Amino acid sequence: MTERVNNFPPLPAILRIKPCFYHNIEEEIPAPHQQLVRKVYILWMLYSGTLCMNVISCIAWWAGGGGAINFGFSLLWLTLFSPCSYTCWFRPLYKAFRADSSFNFMAFFFIFFLQCVLALLQTIGIPGWGTCGWIATVMFFSYNTGSAIVMLITTLLLTVVTLLMALVLIKVHRMYRGGGGSLERAQEEWSTGLWKNAPVREAGFNTVAQAAQGPSLPQYPAAVPNYPDNSQW
Secondary structure, three states: OOOOOOOEOOOOOOOOOOOOEOOOHHHHOOHHHHHHHHHHHHHHHHHHHHHHHHHHHHHHHHHOOOOHHHHHHHHHHHHHHHHHHHHHHHHHHHHHHHHOOHHHHHHHHHHHHHHHHHHHHHHHOOOOOOOOOHHHHHHHOOOOHHHHHHHHHHHHHHHHHHHHHHHHHHHHHHHHHHOOOOHHHHHHHHHHOHHHOOOOOOHHHHHHHHHHOOOOOOOOOOOOOOOOOOOOO
């Protein structure tokens, strides 16, 4: 049997650093939830792209007469929040849908709520915090219109990202509660250690295992989690 190889983040083969995660939505996520997980993944990429745009806007802010501290903080937020947002809230959601894990759902709700609060603060744009939000952008129009227009692009992106994050949090919570999820289930997984060894869907490797007539890999639970989805998003 061929062992799965981590494929995320995709890094050039010449680097000695190897990918840390195995990411395959089509193979590991149940079909009813693939679209939602894919959209949350796109939201993570949009947030990371917005942080990149924020660095460019802070350069324009600096060039127009703003402080260099904003540029320094913008680089810090990009290098810190881009990987941390993937590992701290997207991966818990990915694993939650992959194995119907209440513990990972709770981890996602807690961390993603903090992410929404952080995105809201970034959208507000307190001067000196390294983000081109509404306060910083509107105030800078009186100093340099060209730089303020570049800052406005980041401000609008942050606003859209914040709204989408709030919608995702509400939607996933409704699906989880509608499917019978609760804090008690998460506590039970924690006490029994099931969250460490949750069964994983291995659809791409079942055929090889049967051909070898060896012990089968852990399968996705027979009762696939049924989270109601009555609204379009």
